[in-house]
Amino acid sequence: MELQIEQVSKSYGAKHALSGITLKLKPGVTGLLGPNGAGKSTLMRMLATIEKPTQGRITWNGVDIAGQPQVLRKELGYLPQDFGVYPNLTPLEFLEYIAAMKGMSARSARTRINELLEILNLSNDRKRLLGGFSGGMRQRVGIAQSLLNDPSLLIVDEPTVGLDPGERIGFRNLLSSLSGDRIIILSTHIVTDIESIPTIALMAKGRLVKYAAPENLIQTVEQKVWNCILPAASLPEMQAKYTVSSAIQRSDGIHTRIVSDLRPSANATLLPASLEDAYLYTVSSLGVQP
Numbered sequence: 001m002e003l004q005i006e007q008v009s010k011s012y013g014a015k016h017a018l019s020g021i022t023l024k025l026k027p028g029v030t031g032l033l034g035p036n037g038a039g040k041s042t043l044m045r046m047l048a049t050i051e052k053p054t055q056g057r058i059t060w061n062g063v064d065i066a067g068q069p070q071v072l073r074k075e076l077g078y079l080p081q082d083f084g085v086y087p088n089l090t091p092l093e094f095l096e097y098i099a100a101m102k103g104m105s106a107r108s109a110r111t112r113i114n115e116l117l118e119i120l121n122l123s124n125d126r127k128r129l130l131g132g133f134s135g136g137m138r139q140r141v142g143i144a145q146s147l148l149n150d151p152s153l154l155i156v157d158e159p160t161v162g163l164d165p166g167e168r169i170g171f172r173n174l175l176s177s178l179s180g181d182r183i184i185i186l187s188t189h190i191v192t193d194i195e196s197i198p199t200i201a202l203m204a205k206g207r208l209v210k211y212a213a214p215e216n217l218i219q220t221v222e223q224k225v226w227n228c229i230l231p232a233a234s235l236p237e238m239q240a241k242y243t244v245s246s247a248i249q250r251s252d253g254i255h256t257r258i259v260s261d262l263r264p265s266a267n268a269t270l271l272p273a274s275l276e277d278a279y280l281y282t283v284s285s286l287g288v289q290p
């Protein structure tokens with residue numbers, strides 16, 4: 001099983017949304033991380049065969065999906081960013097409707113739907129109208145519909161938006177349990193969502209900037225993360241000069257976490273680096289607002 005992205009670019013008129021993306025994905029989870037406008041959704045829409053590249057090609061097990069989208073579609077699960085539900089249906093009715101559109105038999109759909117409602121903790125709400133669901137509950141219904149056909153390629157665009165902290169953790173565990181022999185691609189601009197994912201594709205300005213394991217990304221900022229204790233008045237000046245990843249008010253001043261090649265002040269001390277530091281450092285060095 002292989003998904004190959006070869007020199008893919010996408011333009012909308014004069015706007016270059018993606019430029020020369022090349023990636024080869026094998027079974028496992030890949031996290032697409034990048035600030036707003038990086039091109040994550042555009043790439044995912046092309047992988048989901050909703051749009052075609054302006055240049056380059058995407059192949060699924062060697063077949064170009066622009067010419068033969070059906071080869072991939074039957075093995076695809078997709079949760080788009082702007083996923084909407086029909087408010088007057090229950091989760092059960094909604095999932096039965098999607099399953100019928102995917103060509104599943106009523107019998108196998110019913111078994112799979114029951115399984116998914118259980119996994120996604122929706123069994124007790126199976127007969128309530130979706131219109132009354134919270135954002136997190138709707139998102140779980142969206143995840144359920146993407147898994148109906150037990151897809152070999154699962155694409156989920158910003159799946160944790162609207163989830164509360166407990167649901168986020170539940171979703172992370174669900175993804176790990178699903179990985180096995182399938183390719184999963186998940187996009188986010190929230191670093192903590194993908195800390196436990198084995199491979200990260202970092203995007204900015206329509207380009208693939210890094211493709212590496214989280215620990216390798218963290219290594220790039222080892223010995224570059226500093227704690228400076230500042231008087232409140234100096235914070236704006238430091239923020240203008242350096243990449244500040246956090247600033248916490250304490251009794252002895254503002255504990256400011258700075259990512260910088262050089263020691264930012266005489267009293268600065270080194271801190272262990274995190275994935276968030278690596279992300280901020282990489283994206284800021286490209287002149288992009290993280």
Ligand SMILES: Nc1ncnc2c1ncn2[C@@H]1O[C@H](COP(=O)(O)OP(=O)(O)OP(=O)(O)O)[C@@H](O)[C@H]1O
Nearest residue numbers: 012015017034035036037038039040041042043189
């Ligand atoms: N249909 C479209 N027409 C014109 N421009 C578009 C279209 N879709 C995306 N773009 C532009 O392409 C760029 C990449 O957008 P995209 O939505 O893929 O980014 P993203 O990384 O998913 O960001 P976000 O997290 O905000 O969704 C942006 O500048 C966006 O405005």
